[in-house]
Amino acid sequence: MSTVRRGVEVSIAMADAVAQADVDVIAAYPITPQTHIVEHLADIVAEGELDAEFVPVESEHSAMSVCCGSSAVGARTFTSTSSQGLALMSEIFFIAAAMRFPIVMALANRSLSSPLSIWNDHTDVMMVRDAGWIHIFVENGQEAYDSIFYAFRIAEDPQVMLPVAINLDGFILTHMVEPVVYEDNDLIKKYIPEFKMKNTLHPDHPVSMGCFAMPEIYTETQMSREAGVVNSYPVILKAWEEWGGLTGRHYKPVETHRVEDAEYCIVTMGSFGETAMEVADQLREEGEKIGVVKIRLWRPFPFEELRKAVLGKKYLIVIDRAISFGGPGGPLALEIRSALYNKKGAPSIVNYVAGLAGRDVSRKDFRDIILEGKKKAASDDTDGFILYGLRG
Amino acid sequence: MAKPIDQINWHELEIGSVVTETGNAVQYETGSWRSDKPVVNMRQCIKCGVCWLFCPDMCIVRAEEGHFTANLAYCKGCGICAKECPVGCITMINEEA
Amino acid sequence: MDKYSVFSARLIEQTEYLTSGHRACQGCAEVLAVRLVLKALGRDTIVAMSTGCMEIISSPLPLTSWKLPWIHNAFENSAAVISGCESGMKAMMRKGKLPAKKINFTAMGGDGATADIGMGALSGALERGHDMVYVCYDNEAYMNTGIQRSSSTPYGASTTTSPAGKASMGQHTQKKNMTQVAVAHNIPYVATACPSFPFDLIDKVKRAAEMPGPAYVHIMSVCPTGWRIPPEDAIRYGRLAVDSCMFPLYEVVNGKYRLTYRPNPIIPIRDYLSGQGRYRHLTEPDIEKINDMVGREYQRIVKMSDEV
Numbered sequence: 001m002s003t004v005r006r007g008v009e010v011s012i013a014m015a016d017a018v019a020q021a022d023v024d025v026i027a028a029y030p031i032t033p034q035t036h037i038v039e040h041l042a043d044i045v046a047e048g049e050l051d052a053e054f055v056p057v058e059s060e061h062s063a064m065s066v067c068c069g070s071s072a073v074g075a076r077t078f079t080s081t082s083s084q085g086l087a088l089m090s091e092i093f094f095i096a097a098a099m100r101f102p103i104v105m106a107l108a109n110r111s112l113s114s115p116l117s118i119w120n121d122h123t124d125v126m127m128v129r130d131a132g133w134i135h136i137f138v139e140n141g142q143e144a145y146d147s148i149f150y151a152f153r154i155a156e157d158p159q160v161m162l163p164v165a166i167n168l169d170g171f172i173l174t175h176m177v178e179p180v181v182y183e184d185n186d187l188i189k190k191y192i193p194e195f196k197m198k199n200t201l202h203p204d205h206p207v208s209m210g211c212f213a214m215p216e217i218y219t220e221t222q223m224s225r226e227a228g229v230v231n232s233y234p235v236i237l238k239a240w241e242e243w244g245g246l247t248g249r250h251y252k253p254v255e256t257h258r259v260e261d262a263e264y265c266i267v268t269m270g271s272f273g274e275t276a277m278e279v280a281d282q283l284r285e286e287g288e289k290i291g292v293v294k295i296r297l298w299r300p301f302p303f304e305e306l307r308k309a310v311l312g313k314k315y316l317i318v319i320d321r322a323i324s325f326g327g328p329g330g331p332l333a334l335e336i337r338s339a340l341y342n343k344k345g346a347p348s349i350v351n352y353v354a355g356l357a358g359r360d361v362s363r364k365d366f367r368d369i370i371l372e373g374k375k376k377a378a379s380d381d382t383d384g385f386i387l388y389g390l391r392g
Numbered sequence: 393m394a395k396p397i398d399q400i401n402w403h404e405l406e407i408g409s410v411v412t413e414t415g416n417a418v419q420y421e422t423g424s425w426r427s428d429k430p431v432v433n434m435r436q437c438i439k440c441g442v443c444w445l446f447c448p449d450m451c452i453v454r455a456e457e458g459h460f461t462a463n464l465a466y467c468k469g470c471g472i473c474a475k476e477c478p479v480g481c482i483t484m485i486n487e488e489a
Numbered sequence: 490m491d492k493y494s495v496f497s498a499r500l501i502e503q504t505e506y507l508t509s510g511h512r513a514c515q516g517c518a519e520v521l522a523v524r525l526v527l528k529a530l531g532r533d534t535i536v537a538m539s540t541g542c543m544e545i546i547s548s549p550l551p552l553t554s555w556k557l558p559w560i561h562n563a564f565e566n567s568a569a570v571i572s573g574c575e576s577g578m579k580a581m582m583r584k585g586k587l588p589a590k591k592i593n594f595t596a597m598g599g600d601g602a603t604a605d606i607g608m609g610a611l612s613g614a615l616e617r618g619h620d621m622v623y624v625c626y627d628n629e630a631y632m633n634t635g636i637q638r639s640s641s642t643p644y645g646a647s648t649t650t651s652p653a654g655k656a657s658m659g660q661h662t663q664k665k666n667m668t669q670v671a672v673a674h675n676i677p678y679v680a681t682a683c684p685s686f687p688f689d690l691i692d693k694v695k696r697a698a699e700m701p702g703p704a705y706v707h708i709m710s711v712c713p714t715g716w717r718i719p720p721e722d723a724i725r726y727g728r729l730a731v732d733s734c735m736f737p738l739y740e741v742v743n744g745k746y747r748l749t750y751r752p753n754p755i756i757p758i759r760d761y762l763s764g765q766g767r768y769r770h771l772t773e774p775d776i777e778k779i780n781d782m783v784g785r786e787y788q789r790i791v792k793m794s795d796e797v
């Protein structure tokens with residue numbers, strides 16, 4: 001097989017990528033909008049096209065537990081979830097990172113109950129922001145497909161050994177049919193060779209994993225985790241650089257669009273990026289000096305790249321897709337504010353929370369947000385956040 | 393031999409805080425927990441090994457002559473061996489005495 | 490003691506897979522059970538253990554009492570973790586990434602981990618048919634957190650969350666019959682055991698490991714601290730539990746019941762209850778009631794075992 005271009009549902013493309021990555025174990029539990037990914041993987045395994053154990057667990061809590069077990073014996077492991085599933089597994093989600101298991105997960109972002117809603121926003125991922133996983137956001141089908149390969153490459157790097165969550169917007173992305181270029185299996189094999197973990201559970205070289213820690217040593221275990229996440233940064237850059245060399249598709253922690261000469265920027269994360277670019281292009285034609293900044297890498301947070309992109313701009317309009325109730329604003333704005341605080345040339349920041357649980361944010365809405373945001377920033381009206389489109 | 397817990401630097405930990413030196417808990421001697429120690433009357437001992445079998449601290453060892461005695465570095469003085477010995481040849485004696 | 494053991498203790502596997510230096514209380518028969526289970530399983534074993542006494546006492550970083558590959562992940566998920574270990578190794582051996590080898594995939598948890606919080610994960614693992622052994626160490630309460638009641642705490646026992654008082658006789662619910670819950674999964678092997686009967690225990694764990702597919706072993710594990718008995722009596726109380734029929738020793742092989750030990754004579758339930766601090770408050774009618782409950786369950790198992 002050589003490179004082919006297919007029109008395919010993004011979930012299917014991701015599942016196909018997981019099969020090409022030759023995973024050993026898939027733990028699966030149904031939840032919308034992630035389900036198509038694992039359903040398609042079940043098919044692939046049932047057809048004998050992938051030699052893997054497909055473990056249809058009884059809960060997401062067990063899905064992540066199975067992933068920990070299979071990763072602990074050195075097996076390449078994949079799972080996928082959304083929303084309530086993530087909430088249920090969150091206990092083990094934290095443990096997976098602490099125990100440094102290189103699991104890859106597709107996280108089809110969805111709102112959290114209550115009220116129950118199956119539609120997209122980022123409340124689920126923000127709940128586990130501090131779990132110690134690497135978090136990457138993808139924007140389209142091709143990025144989703146590619147992400148599986150570099151995610152394993154990064155996760156399994158001996159310097160990193162961390163789980164990676166690929167965040168993709170539920171429905172908006174998971175259920176979209178898009179053209180996706182599939183890479184050749186030989187290329188994939190070269191890019192992510194069979195992986196050998198240093199410490200695995202095996203009777204020939206017994207080890208103890210998950211020991212209990214007294215206060216005298218807990219701090220040291222946490223610093224070891226922090227170092228792991230921070231040190232993954234150059235590895236991520238290298239993985240992307242190599243992927244770019246092989247496929248011509250290049251990724252950066254912070255993606256920018258018409259930022260160089262921009263006076264102000266809109267900042268997004270996830271699939272809003274594409275609409276933001278279209279609207280920015282339109283506004284440019286009308287004379288607005290606007291640029292778009294898209295955060296691809298959420299953890300480890302790309303402080304330097306962000307600063308490089310936005311210091312010296314007048315205003316930033318940050319769009320969040322989650323609320324931190326009673327807090328200082330959406331999680332993305334919060335991060336950006338603290339990254340820029342006290343830096344010379346820091347722009348003033350206006351924060352919008354929009355598109356909660358799949359509420360449509362049209363091009364017109366984007367336009368309104370940008371123009372209104374600019375006005376607010378210019379008049380120093382930058383406290384808190386604006387819940388865009390709220391009635392009453 | 394693992395370093396004392398309060399002397400380990402963070403970068404000395406294995407990734408994931410895995411412990412690769414198996415069974416190194418033998419560094420921690422539990423004998424200090426004890427107030428009574430088991431003493432075997434070797435003449436009565438029938439060398440059956442029941443004391444060894446039931447010791448929850450794996451601290452009864454078989455001497456060359458076939459007798460079983462407690463390794464006092466670990467023996468917590470629970471008294472199970474004395475209670476279970478079929479011939480009653482183990483006596484618990486107060487450490488202070 | 491089984492009379493046999495006086496003469497054969499020395500036949501038992503000498504290697505210790507759990508080392509001294511663990512921090513279990515004096516006379517802990519739960520850690521003795523772990524020790525014996527590991528002797529039965531032998532070297533080619535991987536253990537996934539739930540949070541609880543046995544995990545805490547055996548793994549204070551940077552030390553470990555384990556000489557076998559061991560993983561602790563969380564309280565309620567050792568059955569799911571071992572499912573993952575088994576699935577991962579199975580796939581890697583099939584794909585030639587690891588040399589083929591028979592490994593005893595073993596999950597272990599306390600009664601709280603098993604009968605309460607981890608019931609779903611265990612049921613899932615048993616139903617999916619992983620080649621694994623699940624061992625429940627039943628000390629009849631959440632001991633690690635300070636003797637709180639679990640669904641496996643017997644009727645009448647006083648714990649810190651089912652305390653006996655003027656208006657309460659302690660635990661007022663019946664002990665959940667976890668062994669029967671396992672049997673209901675129609676798995677190849679289910680057994681009960683007690684370290685006071687070490688040969689029986691070792692036989693059963695060996696059989697559980699040899700049988701392909703899931704197996705469940707429920708081990709009565711005397712906890713002197715939580716039961717408020719002198720530590721030297723730990724083995725004796727295990728024996729009393731069995732000889733009073735409070736805890737019958739049996740196995741269910743492919744659905745067929747077999748009592749592996751028939752107490753003769755059956756000792757009065759009072760001999761088991763008296764002397765334990767957790768039952769000190771019980772009245773005669775309470776004891777009568779327990780006697781009836783225990784007798785009924787024992788007769789049921791006798792009947793099942795006698796059916797050919």
Ligand SMILES: Cc1ncc(C[n+]2csc(CCOP(=O)(O)OP(=O)(O)O)c2C)c(N)n1
Nearest residue numbers: 540541542564599600601602630631632633
């Ligand atoms: C999700 C979760 N809830 C509660 C706890 C607290 N906890 C740790 S061990 C334990 C009790 C363990 O009881 P059991 O399983 O019977 O084992 P034992 O200590 O009695 O051997 C509890 C409640 C926890 N660690 N995780």
Ligand code: SF4
Nearest residue numbers: 437438440441443477
């Ligand atoms: S149990 Fe008693 S008789 Fe048997 S070996 Fe031990 S000390 Fe000797």
Ligand code: SF4
Nearest residue numbers: 447467468470471473
């Ligand atoms: S007193 Fe207890 S710990 Fe000491 S040797 Fe006897 S059984 Fe073992």
Ligand code: SF4
Nearest residue numbers: 513514517542632712
């Ligand atoms: S509390 Fe009970 S089960 Fe826990 S270590 Fe102590 S004696 Fe053993």
Ligand SMILES: [Mg+2]
Nearest residue numbers: 599600630632
């Ligand atoms: Mg318990």
